[in-house]
Amino acid sequence: MPNSIERIHLTVDGSTFALGPLEGLDDLRDQVLRAARAAGGFLNVTVDGGQRLSFFVTTTTSIVIAVATVPLSADTADGRGLQHAPRIDRDYSDGDIPFDAI
Incomplete structure (x- = not known):
């Protein structure tokens, strides 16, 4: 799947952890x-x-070690969609655009 990622969950003695995106299945094994x-x-x-x-x-x-293929939405990289994106206030009435607005 081109619009998907693999998510790895590790369970050790009954406690489950969602691993970071750089963790690899072969390395864990x-x-x-x-x-x-x-x-x-x-x-x-x-x-x-x-x-x-x-x-x-x-x-x-x-x-x-559990591996799941998770489909991503085309809206955002994390697949949550735009409805979950934080609102950014873009009202720059003084004409200046702040450098910290991303």
Whole structure:
């Protein structure tokens, strides 16, 4: 799908985390396998809000990696549509356009 992204959710021992857009499925699998084969090791991820987490993984740790393909709307990059876009006040009655208006 050209207008879609893959979202990865990681569940560790029953707690689920939405991962950041730069997290890759193959890298996660490799980290989990290395940690399990070494009888313990850290799985390092970045969640959607930017927080970095480290999980100590052993052979008894329950881990589920779920990947969902999410369609995006043509309106916005995040797929929420324009109805959720913040309103920007564009009334510049004094003729000056502020530099911080994006």
